Amino acid sequence: MSDPKDSSYTILKELGLVIQCHTREISPEKGKYSRLKIYLDQDYDKKFMLLVDIRTTNFVSKTSELDIHLYADFLIEMQQNYGCNRTAVLTDNPAQVANSMRIISILKDYGMDCHIFSTLGAASNWLGIYNKDRLKVAESLQVLTQTLSASFIL
Numbered sequence: 001m002s003d004p005k006d007s008s009y010t011i012l013k014e015l016g017l018v019i020q021c022h023t024r025e026i027s028p029e030k031g032k033y034s035r036l037k038i039y040l041d042q043d044y045d046k047k048f049m050l051l052v053d054i055r056t057t058n059f060v061s062k063t064s065e066l067d068i069h070l071y072a073d074f075l076i077e078m079q080q081n082y083g084c085n086r087t088a089v090l091t092d093n094p095a096q097v098a099n100s101m102r103i104i105s106i107l108k109d110y111g112m113d114c115h116i117f118s119t120l121g122a123a124s125n126w127l128g129i130y131n132k133d134r135l136k137v138a139e140s141l142q143v144l145t146q147t148l149s150a151s152f153i154l
Contacts, residue, residue, distance in 0.1 A: 007034035008144050011043045015133055016085070018044065019051045021144040026057040028071035035075070039082040046083025049127050053141060054100070055092035056148075068099075072106035079112055087114040088123035 007030065009020040018038055022030075038044055078084075089104070091097045097116055104114045117123035120141065124134045 006030060006148070008148055009034070009038050010140050010144060011038075011041065011048070012136065012140060013043060013045075015129060015137070016045070016048050017051060017127070017129070017137065018048050019053070019137065019140050019144060021053045021141060021148060023056045023145075023148045024058065026054060028067045028074075031071055032074050035078060039078055044082070047085055048083075049085045050087040051090065051123060051127065051137065051141075052087060053090040053145070054096055055090055056145070057096065065102075068102050069106065072103050075103070075107060076110050076112070079110075085113070086127060087112070088127055089114065089116045090120060090123055091116055091118060 006024050006026070007020065007022045009018055011018050020034065020038065022034070038050075089100050091100055100116050104116065107114050115123075115126055117126065120138055121134070124130070124137060129137055
């Protein structure tokens with residue numbers, strides 16, 4: 001299971017967006033647990049888009065190709081059951097990009113619309129979020145990041 005201090009999310013219903021933020025070490029198992037929490041949230045709607053921020057994470061170094069495929073299979077099954085319109089992944093370093101690309105390349109074979117971005121502006125544009133709505137997304141993401149960082153200190 002995932003440590004609740006490693007991942008958090010918020011739902012912006014008015015934007016049709018879920019913002020998920022991960023910190024520290026991330027593994028397929030933690031990813032499954034945190035994604036399932038979102039899908040089971042009573043405010044979640046299968047038409048929502050997803051913005052996933054992994055910029056402050058490290059992938060578990062022992063993540064095998066099998067683990068990647070099992071995680072991708074989980075996401076495919078969840079998408080079929082719970083939907084998800086589009087997914088933007090925010091990354092900050094080459095290892096995050098490479099691991100995300102390993103997963104996304106499988107998901108795209110199943111028609112899932114996922115892209116990797118290095119800036120919130122580019123991700124927001126792709127998701128169709130502009131102007132004051134982008135500011136609201138940035139503020140929400142900052143609150144999530146600060147909350148997770150504060151929980152690490154405690």
